[in-house]
Amino acid sequence: MNIITCIAPVNIAVIKYWGKRDEKLILPLNDSVSATLSIKEMHAKTTVMASPNFKEDKIWLNGKEETFQNQRLQSCLQEIRRRAKQKADNKGDSISNWSIHVCSENNFPTAAGLASSAAGYACLVFALAQLYDVSGDISGIARQGSGSACRSLYGGFVRWHQGSALDGSDSIATQVAPESHWPEMRILVLVVSDKRKKVSSSAGMQNSVNTSELLKYRVSHCVPQRTEAIVKAIINKDFDTFADITMKDSNQFHAVCLDTFPPNVYMNDTSHAIVNLIHSYNTASEKNKVTYTFDAGPNACLYLLQSEVPKLLAVLNHIFPAGNESVEYLQGIPVEKQAVSQEFIAAIGMQPQEPGLLKYMIHTEVGVGPQVLNEPRHHLLTDAGFPKASV
Amino acid sequence: MNIITCIAPVNIAVIKYWGKRDEKLILPLNDSVSATLSIKEMHAKTTVMASPNFKEDKIWLNGKEETFQNQRLQSCLQEIRRRAKQKADNKGDSISNWSIHVCSENNFPTAAGLASSAAGYACLVFALAQLYDVSGDISGIARQGSGSACRSLYGGFVRWHQGSALDGSDSIATQVAPESHWPEMRILVLVVSDKRKKVSSSAGMQNSVNTSELLKYRVSHCVPQRTEAIVKAIINKDFDTFADITMKDSNQFHAVCLDTFPPNVYMNDTSHAIVNLIHSYNTASEKNKVTYTFDAGPNACLYLLQSEVPKLLAVLNHIFPAGNESVEYLQGIPVEKQAVSQEFIAAIGMQPQEPGLLKYMIHTEVGVGPQVLNEPRHHLLTDAGFPKASV
Structure with a gap:
């Protein structure tokens, strides 16, 4: 062969x-x-x-x-x-x-x-x-x-x-x-519309190493503790802790990018609106039900358990209505449609955004x-x- | 009395x-x-x-x-x-x-x-x-x-x-x-259109103290050095150093806000577009000619010397065209209109944004x-x- x-x-x-x-x-x-x-x-x-x-x-x-x-x-x-x-x-x-x-x-x-x-x-x-x-x-x-x-x-x-x-x-x-x-774990990738020039991860991280004072502290003091804690959370299937650390580490990574000179800004207003929605969703749920993480770009990756997917999707469809893109708005693993209560939407307290802020969503799971x-x-x-x- | x-x-x-x-x-x-x-x-x-x-x-x-x-x-x-x-x-x-x-x-x-x-x-x-x-x-x-x-x-x-x-x-x-x-120092406040709910400074900073690990490092390691250096730069009227530290400290402050949990995001896409413009403007000028700083909101405060004001304003009018607000676009100290060369605009390499991203600008100086x-x-x-x- x-x-x-x-x-x-x-x-x-x-x-x-x-x-x-x-x-x-x-x-x-x-x-x-x-x-x-x-x-x-x-x-x-x-x-x-x-x-x-x-x-x-x-x-x-x-x-x-x-x-x-x-x-x-x-x-x-x-x-x-x-x-x-x-x-x-x-x-x-x-x-x-x-x-x-x-x-x-x-x-x-x-x-x-x-x-x-x-x-x-x-x-x-x-x-x-x-x-x-x-x-x-x-x-x-x-x-x-x-x-x-x-x-x-x-x-x-x-x-x-x-x-x-x-x-x-x-x-x-x-x-x-x-x-x-952890077979219940699901991932929802929200592909965000964006027009800006992208700074490559490779160039971006080199510049952070050269210019960000906060990166030094992140590397020496924050990440080691978080790594041990999230590995333990994964082994224990402790979603609440997993969610907490995931959000904090994503935010800190983007904080370091902003502390880089000139600053690297990967998240946009839509990314931050997603962050707000997830915090409001978790507050309204009285528990961490969804967590977000953002790589060197505006797209959100949400981790959540299978049981929460229909409800989150109903909320996402309400707050981030599809635009007139020709692609399917929800791709990947099919999800049964579920309505969400007006009380829950009210508890989230966020108005629907203009249509088309998200290009599409990919629903997937952890794999081989x-x-x-x-x-x-x-x-x-x-x-x-x-x-x-x-x- | x-x-x-x-x-x-x-x-x-x-x-x-x-x-x-x-x-x-x-x-x-x-x-x-x-x-x-x-x-x-x-x-x-x-x-x-x-x-x-x-x-x-x-x-x-x-x-x-x-x-x-x-x-x-x-x-x-x-x-x-x-x-x-x-x-x-x-x-x-x-x-x-x-x-x-x-x-x-x-x-x-x-x-x-x-x-x-x-x-x-x-x-x-x-x-x-x-x-x-x-x-x-x-x-x-x-x-x-x-x-x-x-x-x-x-x-x-x-x-x-x-x-x-x-x-x-x-x-x-x-x-x-x-x-x-330093009588040549001028300030241009760019008032940015924004629809989001504002987190008060007071609540925001308390939350940073409670949750941001990076704030500790900023306070103990970064700010003391910067304070001494910028005081020296002011005394020496060293605009280049003044500009450098001002931008870095603004970015680091917003980095700490992002590292806060839940994150406080005060700058929006327009704020970041202003940051990009100022970095491009300085690069095209082969020197720090303008510096930016952002408080707990999306508005930019630009510091620059008097001699640079007409050119910067011409560039701002080109990249951030006025919308149809009823207010004067440029308020405060009057500025003589100046055209800017196509070469300089090309060197900046940034396309004009949609009109109305800025509500208006206030041109002022250091005072009593x-x-x-x-x-x-x-x-x-x-x-x-x-x-x-x-x-």
């Missing part, structure tokens, strides 16, 4: 990764914790193929050829090949000298700003590991492609350990709990890590090693 | 006051620094009158009678009366036992969210001090009305010292430099502290002690 196709999931951090202590090895300043989202709703799909006929390494991303002369891509490929040669069996020996072709695509719009590079690098490294028959932890390799990619190599709830070794060998991801541990797709029809490359027409 | 009318200025902090160590005495967690804005464009005006005929203390604010049974009002009045009696001369002795009537108004819309309580309490305490013939520092009394009011008792650039005494006796304001020291108005026509109370019809 010189061709392999895999899919890998998106992950959404509840303790945020923001700031590197080593730019080249992509070693973080703090531990982070995430949940891996179901591969059914969102995934990256990658085909890798090795052949003695290929003249050079080539890569196509979302239908467009890109350069392979990219430091992060090279780091991943070289490290996988090094590990393959270490094994020194026949297979690794032969094909690791051949050139490869890579074709990758996401099944969700990259415009949604949903950590596509994490899923993409996790998928690439996982596929290469299959191709070259590399075993053992590969999260430390995916990390060198895109830091948070290491967390997409495991299903369920995942912790990326900052590690202390200079070579980064202990900066790897481990599973906190498998996807079966990367998977191999065995059937040839899944391959994104033809037998000759070029993208299929459909891509 | 049993009646006195005074006016007092607004001040805008460049090192922000956020967080009290004593709620009752209003003692801050850190020093703060501000400039006092010219009384010509914005002021509070207060008439105080004492009479043996008044049955009880009464107060009218902006045309409406309010209760005098307000802890902060009582603290100020009692402290002034205590000081008057200490002097034990005839005047203090006689009238400090009479009831008083107070009438106060701002010459700028309170809706603008422009630190009206600071000007108001400074004016009240200054007027009472005249009425009761109290001398010496009265900033520590105004502080007990509204913390930042103590800074409005001096003109020019002012520092509020946090102090260390338990009774707050050393938590007072002093002048860093008089208004004549509170003043007594001697002519009877200025009094807001009639001879009988009730608001004049015009109020």
Whole structure:
């Protein structure tokens, strides 16, 4: 088998990764914790193929050829090949000298700003590991492609350990709990309309490390405590604590971005209206029923338990009415419609916003890590090693 | 003279006051620094009158009678009366036992969210001090009305010292430099359209003290250095450093508000668009030409030197076109119109925003502290002690 196709999931951090202590090895300043989202709703799909006929390494991303002369891509490929040669069996020996072709695509719009590079690098490294028959932890390799990619190599709830070794060998991801541990957990991604120029996470976090005084304190004093507490909350399925820490860490991450100079502002007025709604919803519920987290963009990721989904959706449809976008407003796992009481709406005390502030919502759950797709029809490359027409 | 009318200025902090160590005495967690804005464009005006005929203390604010049974009002009045009696001369002795009537108004819309309580309490305490013939520092009394009011008792650039005494006796304001020291300094207040509910500063900062971990670090590690550095920059008329620290401290204050739980969000998308514009403007100018600061609301206060005003205004008119409000778009000190080069606009690289994001702009300068108005026509109370019809 010189061709392999895999899919890998998106992950959404509840303790945020923001700031590197080593730019080249992509070693973080703090531990982070995430949940891996179901591969059914969102995934990256990658085909890798090795052949003695290929003249050079080539890569196509979302239908467009890109350069392979990219430091992060090279780091991943070289490290996988090094590990393959270490094994020194026949297979690794032969094909690791051949050139490869890579074709990758996401099944969700990259415009949604949903950590596509994490899923993409996790998928690439996982596929290469299959191709070259590399075993053992590969999260430390995916990390060198895109830091948070290491967390997409495991299903369920995942912790990326900052590690202390200079070579980064202990900066790897481990599973906190498998996807079966807390089966009631659901995620609702609210894709927010936004027109602004985006500052890349990579540039943004480097600037925070260089200029934010508050980041130092966050890293040394706040995150270590929170990480231990949220891992415990996950193990105990303690939603109230999980929700509390998730909101606080998201807010603190965006506070550090604002303390960066010039400031990085990722959340917009709609993002903050969602935050207000969730706090009002929880207050009206007399308990944390929903929690929010925002990555380096305006979209909200809400975590909640399955039993709460119909009610929250009814409230969301009321407060954030759909605009006239052509897409389905609710995507992903279907939800039975439920009416919400006027008393509860009144208790929330928030007026409906103008239609169209949200583009759409994706309803999903916690899922497994990367998977191999065995059937040839899944391959994104033809037998000759070029993208299929459909891509 | 049993009646006195005074006016007092607004001040805008460049090192922000956020967080009290004593709620009752209003003692801050850190020093703060501000400039006092010219009384010509914005002021509070207060008439105080004492009479043996008044049955009880009464107060009218902006045309409406309010209760005098307000802890902060009582603290100020009692402290002034205590000081008057200490002097034990005839005047203090006689009238400090009479009831008083107070009438106060701002010459700028309170809706603008422009630190009206600071000007108001400074004016009240200054007027009472005249009425009761109290001398010496009265900033520590105004502080007990509204913390930042103590800074409005001096003109020019002012520092509020946090102090260390338990009774707050050393938590007072002093002048860093008089208004004549840096006569080129100008202030442009951009009043931003906003529909959201406002969280009061007082409630907001208490919540920050209770919940923000980053506030602790800001107070202990960031503000002390910045305060010394900006005082030096003011004394040296070093606009570049002044601008740098002012922007950073505003951003950090709002970062702490975001780190508060639930988060306090005072800036909106328009505020952040102004921030982006100022950074682009300075980059295109290859120097800090303008600096921004935001209080607990969406309005921007820009500090800049007089020579830069016409160019900045031309850029602002281009990027933030006026809406169809009935008010003058530029208020305050008149500015000669200037065209701005297409190259400079292109270097800024920001598209014009939709009209009406700003309600209006107030152009002002650094000015003097509170003043007594001697002519009877200025009094807001009639001879009988009730608001004049015009109020």
